[in-house]
Amino acid sequence: MSDTRRPRVWITGPVVEAALADLRAIADVTVRQIPETASLDEMRAGAVGMSAIIPISGGRVDGSVMDAAGPGLKVVANFGVGYDNIDVAAATARRIPVTNTPDVLVEATADAAFGLLIAAGRRFGEGQTAMLENRWQWAQGLLWGQEVFGSTLGILGLGRIGAAVARRAQGFGMRVLYHSRNRKPEAEVSLRAEYCSFEELIRQSDFLSLHCALRPETRHILNAAALAMMKPTAVVVNTGRGGLIEQSALIEAVRNKQIAGAGLDVTDPEPPSPDDPILHTPGIFVIPHLGSASVAARQGMTRLSAGNALAVLTGRSPLTCVNPEVLS
Ligand code: DGY
Secondary structure, eight states: OOOTTSOEEEEOSOOOGGGGHHHHHHSEEEEOOOOSOOOHHHHHHHHTTOSEEEOOTTOOBOHHHHHHHOTTOOEEEOSSSOOTTBOHHHHHHTTOOEEOOOSTTHHHHHHHHHHHHHHHHTTHHHHHHHHHTTOOOOSTTTTOOOOOTTOEEEEEOOSHHHHHHHHHHHHTTOEEEEEOSSOOHHHHHHSOEEEOOHHHHHHHOSEEEEOOOOOTTTTTSBOHHHHHTSOTTOEEEEOSOGGGBOHHHHHHHHHTTSSOEEEESOOSSSSOOTTOGGGSOTTEEEOSSOTTOSHHHHHHHHHHHHHHHHHHHTTSOOSSBSOGGGGO
């Protein structure tokens, strides 16, 4: 039987159970054991009476979900570093802290970005399709891709993940260019990363990896006009958010050989429908948002999101708050 004095926590998808022990010691924790992202209706229904919500895989928490939870909602502890699924302004207006999970997924996501860079550049997806269709492709000109070693990597958004990708690029002898909201003088030295304008970045990159947050001003930052400026041999990599790219323009650009290809961990929408052309365009290699899907990263994300909820529910400051103004 649940104790009405204990806080109630709702986790909207399966997580690493062992990392919940401390939270379970002080709260009644309900885990929705369904891997698919909860719909907004489910989010509203599940939120009722909760003191903390831990949204998994982009479960949306807007003002209506917060209101459904009621006045006892003390924290929204996102399971992910990106928090575009949460209406932070609505939370701030209600003085509810919102937290995220930075750091713990940096290396896993950078590995995924680099894996996509190689897989898309060297056309592994088309190669696997050929093998499955019994078409051996070892012949002059067949499945020739772009060489990674010694090429130019463009990084859009040199935050923690972008910097980790730049570190990997050093081992591949790559020249690293970057564009970010703010210049990073230290990274320019330690990563030998050269700052340039957005336009220079997309014009000069052999591989362009997107690592900026999805905000109104970055939605479709890689649109038809930007894609038109890229090299015909260029490859786009996206482990950020699908909305950073104007997806129909990317499909056209690859189909028309305006660019060579793309490696995507994220799409718009997610999940794509089975007949979405993003899944059926040769040269576009897509994986299902696996960036943080390493054992270590997912354990770390569970610990950190649960730790954030635990901190707030026991009267302490959360560890990684994205709207700290509500704490004062
Ligand atoms: C994040 O942390 O934002 C990732 O997209 C979750 O996998």
